[in-house]
Amino acid sequence: RRGFVQRIIVVGGAVAYAGRGRTSYAARQGNIRLTQWYHEYGEPGVQEAAARYAQTYTQENPTVEVEMVWNPGDYGAKLSAALLTDEGPDVFELGGSPTLDMVKQGQIVPLDDLYTPEIKADFNPTSLGGLTIDGKIYAVKKVDDTGLIYFRPSLMEQAGLQPPTTFDEVIAAAQALDSGRTKGMFIGNDRGIGALLTIAPWSAGVEFLQDNKIAFNNERTAAAWAKVKEINDTGALLIGAPTDWFDPAAFTQNLTAMAWGGLWMMPAVQEALGDDFGVVPWPAFDAQGRPATFWGGWAEMVNGRSQNLEEAKRFVNWLWIEKTDLQTDFNLSYGFHVPPRKSIQAQAQALQSGPPAEAVTVLNEHGKLLSPLWNAAMGTAIGDAFANIVNNGADPMQEVTTAAQTCEAELQRVLG
Template structure:
């Protein structure tokens, strides 16, 4: 390669030399192209019989990347014939993953959320044999439902996430306000806490459309997709969004912050007095604000409603088109089922997540006190999620309606009717 680079840099003195350098150049190009192609494909780790590729999205908490590499190395130490190649994917993970799954070079193991089309397109392998009755009973029914399509389990929950309405206790106390129990109280509190350069409440830079599009209607007793039927076109859901518009119009929402709702900066830096965020940020917030922090589920719409929050998180899945399905399943079993130590480290060692294993969630010390304990309790009672039949096209249709209601000030009922019609069309496409 050294000769090539020299001949490319020096002008050719004669035709013969020029010929030689052109051939060298072509050879160089071929080698470079070959190297690129090799880089795209699977590369097996020397010494191992099988190399499994495992994809994670980029977790924000410090130490997580090192942790997953450590787990993989520990497995290889126990099973020298299996090597795990961990790929940490920054940016738009969902799009990168679904694109990779369309090709033969997709990862063997990956994390994500199960959707019905992934099952229909045979992208994910069933994992039912990893769930004997004793294991199955150690997962919540909701976690199992979230990962099941047509009675089969395709995802192994690695962590449960939930949302929290964080508030600065001192600021509420100074304003003489109790933690809000209903939307009216929340709107009043947000207004009262808006002062100077500080806003009352931060729900994300789109004013809470993305963060609360499901949670707000849940707090009114509404829902979205139940038993393959679109059910959000109701007066309850309409009134939940109209109440959100009242909050939007109050002038108490922070909009246009450098970070979004899933990070704690707005609250920690004092740009907002209250913030909708995730349990995952709790260690960061507690470190910055100490005892001056309270948290609760999203308040009820009114006396007839109830608090609400989401049950989120990530599940591990096995690529049904992969070459090593059995080995992948064995690795996942070791990682998330056999030993609870790894799950404890993963869920509580970096950010805060609720371990999906009920036995562990009940006993984990950090989750027994304060804001975290409340969040776990709320998650168990009020945590909801959307079924695998809900897809992003339905999400877009609903978000367009909610944006029109919240930001453009349009009446809720006709907007929801339009969105419901569109979601029904999407659903019938999906089920055909």
């Protein structure tokens, strides 16, 4: 076996205890020890790939030991707890944007020195914007994901339909394609509350937080959320599918003619349906709106409490900026994601034609994300309001106003 430690640790409960053990071992060996955290990716082979990347870095840098830590279960809760201590990971991934609270608490450090002008230009400005707080970039994007409406061209043709370009056309198509045995549309077992919470207002041209102000307290948000209630009331939606919208089963098993789903589903859809599927973004709400989807994925950050900040930054630079072959491998060899770098997207054969190429275009042209000032408390406020509209028929504008007031108070706390 090699003279350096190559361990994959499955983290259970004692994160701090394990951290102390790692630190003392590294000190005895006289080497720099970095810990790198991942959440549990569902695709086979990702865990082994992540361990291999860490091993390769140590082979190239023999005085640095990188310990890849795989975290099953509630990664967000584990990470939040660990970042409040001095025993957290040196390098970690986050699903979503860094937050101002993380900056204030010293949990992340700026990584601007990793971005040369050429590297910066190789990332989409929308993606970089989600990693930027007060003009500083706090992460490197490692995986891009997005959502799409999957449809069956054969069923569309039989019904004399074209892919929908407005929300009203989504409703009309869902009703026309609903045969009873095969429902017209699937947007999740929660009636679209999770999938369309931000996407429906985005498609109406709404921003949630803009220029340090809550910006969604308007009739367009109310109309967009009310339209989700309207499509539910048609009876054309699939409700109670065996798996939720992020799994392809409802679509591939012909339970629904159209389905909102993630890019990651595409290989399974292609295997099941061959060429009989297409994808479009969530369409514009109306003539004044615009198509929309989420700009998802994961980004790598460096813990501000790391005892080896510069080495941690060098590792992030090596893996997620320099090693474009590993970035391609991570995104496309195990699951199906979009590499965040434009140059890699252009070279990846799997993304050059058909629905995969269309998905990349959808992401780059219509992908949206929330401001780094947005936080979980604000998300809860709008989620509760939206659910009350869809499930209980609450007054849309009243719910929007109440949620906006809660978000405004939370924003002032964050900015204060």
